[in-house]
Amino acid sequence: MIGKNKAGRQKITYVSLIADEEIHPAYEKALEKVEKTYLKRHYPIHVGDEELFSEDGEFEKRSPIDTSIVVGYFQRGNSKHMRQAIEIAKEKFVEWSAVDWRERVRIIRRVAEIVDERKFEIAAIITYESGKNRLEALAECWEAIDALRYYAKIMEENNGYDKEMGPGGPGEICRIVARPYGVWIVISPFNFPFMLANGMILGALITGNTVVFKPASEAPLSGLMLYRVFRDAEVPAGAINYITGSGDAFEDEITMNPNVDGIAFTGSRDVGMRLYRKFTSSQLYPKPIVLEMGSKNPTIVTDKADIKKAVMGVIRAAFGYCGQKCSATSRIYVQKGVKDRFIQELVKETSMLKIGDPRKREIFMGPVINKKAVENFKRYVEIARKDGGRILFGGEVLSGSEYDKGFYVQPTIIDDLPRVHTLFKEELFLPILVVSEFEKLEDALREANNTEYGLTAGIFSEDEKEVEYFFNNIQFGVVYANRRGGSTTGAWPGAQTFVGWKASGATGKGVGGPHYLLTFLREQARTKVVE
Numbered sequence: 001m002i003g004k005n006k007a008g009r010q011k012i013t014y015v016s017l018i019a020d021e022e023i024h025p026a027y028e029k030a031l032e033k034v035e036k037t038y039l040k041r042h043y044p045i046h047v048g049d050e051e052l053f054s055e056d057g058e059f060e061k062r063s064p065i066d067t068s069i070v071v072g073y074f075q076r077g078n079s080k081h082m083r084q085a086i087e088i089a090k091e092k093f094v095e096w097s098a099v100d101w102r103e104r105v106r107i108i109r110r111v112a113e114i115v116d117e118r119k120f121e122i123a124a125i126i127t128y129e130s131g132k133n134r135l136e137a138l139a140e141c142w143e144a145i146d147a148l149r150y151y152a153k154i155m156e157e158n159n160g161y162d163k164e165m166g167p168g169g170p171g172e173i174c175r176i177v178a179r180p181y182g183v184w185i186v187i188s189p190f191n192f193p194f195m196l197a198n199g200m201i202l203g204a205l206i207t208g209n210t211v212v213f214k215p216a217s218e219a220p221l222s223g224l225m226l227y228r229v230f231r232d233a234e235v236p237a238g239a240i241n242y243i244t245g246s247g248d249a250f251e252d253e254i255t256m257n258p259n260v261d262g263i264a265f266t267g268s269r270d271v272g273m274r275l276y277r278k279f280t281s282s283q284l285y286p287k288p289i290v291l292e293m294g295s296k297n298p299t300i301v302t303d304k305a306d307i308k309k310a311v312m313g314v315i316r317a318a319f320g321y322c323g324q325k326c327s328a329t330s331r332i333y334v335q336k337g338v339k340d341r342f343i344q345e346l347v348k349e350t351s352m353l354k355i356g357d358p359r360k361r362e363i364f365m366g367p368v369i370n371k372k373a374v375e376n377f378k379r380y381v382e383i384a385r386k387d388g389g390r391i392l393f394g395g396e397v398l399s400g401s402e403y404d405k406g407f408y409v410q411p412t413i414i415d416d417l418p419r420v421h422t423l424f425k426e427e428l429f430l431p432i433l434v435v436s437e438f439e440k441l442e443d444a445l446r447e448a449n450n451t452e453y454g455l456t457a458g459i460f461s462e463d464e465k466e467v468e469y470f471f472n473n474i475q476f477g478v479v480y481a482n483r484r485g486g487s488t489t490g491a492w493p494g495a496q497t498f499v500g501w502k503a504s505g506a507t508g509k510g511v512g513g514p515h516y517l518l519t520f521l522r523e524q525a526r527t528k529v530v531e
Contacts, residue, residue, distance in 0.1 A: 023120075024361055027134050030120035031359055034128060042073045043224060045081055045244060048088040049237035052081060054245070061220060064131040064367040065357055066405040071129050074220045077245030079253040082212065085241040089183040089210040090259045092238035097180050097208040101160035105152045108206050110233040112148035115141060115198075122194060122225050129219050130190055131366040131406075133358040136321055144198040147493040147512065151206055154514055161207075161521060173528045178521035180208035181288065182261030185254050187247070187275075189267045190369055191324045191429075193219030197226055199511040200264040200290070201240065205230070207520040209262070211240045216267075218369055220244045247271065255279040262288045262520065266326075269293040269427070269453075269503055276506065290519050291506035292498075294326040294427045295455030298448035299487040300470065302441060302461040303337035306482070310460035311345045313487035314433070317458070319353060319411040320489060322368050323431040326504075327456040327478070327489045331424050331434050333444040339437050343415070347393045350411050357402055367407040368430065377409045377430050384423060384434075390416040392435070419447055427453070441466055449475045454501030456480070458487035477501045477510060 042058065044051035056076040063069040075081075115122065123137035132140070155161075161178030168174055184204040188197035197215060204211050215223025227242040243250070254260060255278035263279055265272050272293040279289055299317065301310045317329035334342050358366030368374060374397055381395045394412030402408075411431040417423055423434045438444040448457060457476040461467055467481045477499035478491055491498040491512055499510025509515040 023134070023138060026120045027123060027138065030124040031127070033121060034124040038072070038125060038221065039128070040070045040072065043075070043220070043244075045075045045077050046227060046237075046242040047081060047085045048092075048241065054078065054081065056245075059217065059245075061129065061218070063128050064369050064407045065128065065359065066402070068405065069128065072221050074217075074244040076249070077214075077243045078249050081243055081245075082250045082253040083257065085212045085243055086183055086185075086253070086257050086259050088238045089212050089241055092236060093180075093182050093210045096205075096210055096236060096239040099208070101155060101206075101208070104206050104208065105155050107234050108148050108152045108202055111202070111229055111235075112145045112152075114229045114233055115145050115148070118225070118229070119145070122222070125225055126194060126219075126222050127358050127366075129221050130193055131358055131369065132321055133363050133366055134361065140192055140195045143492060144195045147195070147199055148202055150494040150512070151202055151517060154517060155206055161517075165525075168527060171530050173530060175526045177524050177526060178207070178518070179524050180204075180520065181522060182209060183259055184209045184211050184262040184264055184520070185260055186211050186213045187254075187263070187265045187267065188213070188215050188219075188223065190216040190218035191321065191326070193222035194226055196266045196292075196511075197223055199516075200266065201226070201230065203511070203517055203520050204262075204264065205235060205240065207517055209520055210238070212243060213240060214243050214245070214247070214250060217244065217246060251275070251278070256282045258284065260287070262290070264290040266292040267294075272506075273503075288519060289506060292326065292455075292500055292511075293504055294429070295453040295476075295500065295504045296331065296425065296427050296451045297327060297329050297453075297456045297458075297476070297488040298451075299329045299332045299458040300438075300441070300444045300448060300460070301332065301334045301338065301342055302444075302459070302463070302466055303335040304463040304466060305338065305342075305460035306462055307338060307342055307345055309482060309484045310342065310487070311349050313458065313460065313482075313484050314346065315349055315353070315411075316485060317487040317489040318433040319350065319365055319431045320486065322365055322409070323411075323433075324369060324373075324429050325489055326427075327491065327498075328429075329433065329458065329488045330428055331436070333436050333438050333447060335441075335444070336437050336439050343392060343413075343435065347413060350393050350413060353411060355398065355408060355410070357406075365411060365431065368409055370407060373430060374407050374409060376428070377412075377432070380423060380428055380430065380432055381412060381414075384414045384417060387421060388416060389414045389421075389423075389434075394431075419450075425451065441469060445470065445473050449473075452503040455504040456488040456491075458483060460487070475501060477505065
């Protein structure tokens, strides 16, 4: 059933999307438009009000659905382009930061309206570029809309972060005013190319900072659509800039340029930590860096769980978008008394998942992102077999018919590996789920926490005491109990703060929650003495 939020609008969830018949004709029409209007074109870099073509040439982006489909040609930007964009963003900061916060809120609300108007077109591009099925691509657009509206509301509720304070002494009038830092570099991943970039960009812009945006090279067109939305909503040229190319080409400029005032990054731990170390060691004084760096997310199923609910929640969290989510369930701990029944149901339901071209309505699982992901899949499965793992389902790269055109693998469930095995420790970013058995909940919690990561975790138990014990002892930032829609996935702006602990994040303030905007602001205490 489609629920209503407090404002009376439809609350968009994966389940409500499945029930909405109206989306399909609009989405399919958008697929046709995208094919005719956007694919195979040559796209420039946008720096200030200039469109630039790189002397280093272009790179070609092909669809993981079918590698004969050319999504587009994008510029191989270099450090010179990044330096130019940073300089222009610095110049524009004076103007943009002086815009009244109420006007910036109005512009962000206009961004939300434009995304709403273009959501089917944007979702179709996400499908072509990243391989998401229509429901997940559309959910990403709706999540972006809700995030924009949520943070406009947060700014208003906090009066633009301008607050009167008590007097420090006789005749003093005291206030604290939150001020922006300056130029932020925003670096986004391929798996949520629209929403995650949107969250970081809106956080910087609504608080008065300017942005240089570098999308993932696997999803540059989705990033361009987002850039255009902000510009069409009257964010000035130069307040947001769009640069494509390899991260290696920009890394030194991003981390060492003294005009960079902050970095917002979502991606792998290795890259995130490298940026962190270089940025914090090369600047003259401390500057903020916002990192979201993935995880190794556990789900616990106790003998007091609703098994059918648990199976559906785990499948959606482990195999939705081929496990290519930083919140995906990748390891599961099942209590001994229900393990056989749970595994039997899990394998049965997994075997019925439809895998293929995500442009088709009935498809649940599309392709993985590229050839490297396929090679990693084969390598992990081979390691599991070599080390005594038992493949309960899957383990194969799909071939024949449409599968030969793209990058398709089976959802895979593996048992009998030791808990210290690398597949229990390493983030795989693939539809691979490893299973372990436990006897006592304390044991399961100890193993769930035995990781350097700490983003999302879930439990299935109908015992309130077990759930409470889980919440109080799990060392992860986003935790769920009995969530059929996704045991560790599906955080939504204004409902779940998407915040990573330990190696999964850097600030302790997650996107989607009320404290996120503070990461893009610094306080100024103002005191005026009146005689």
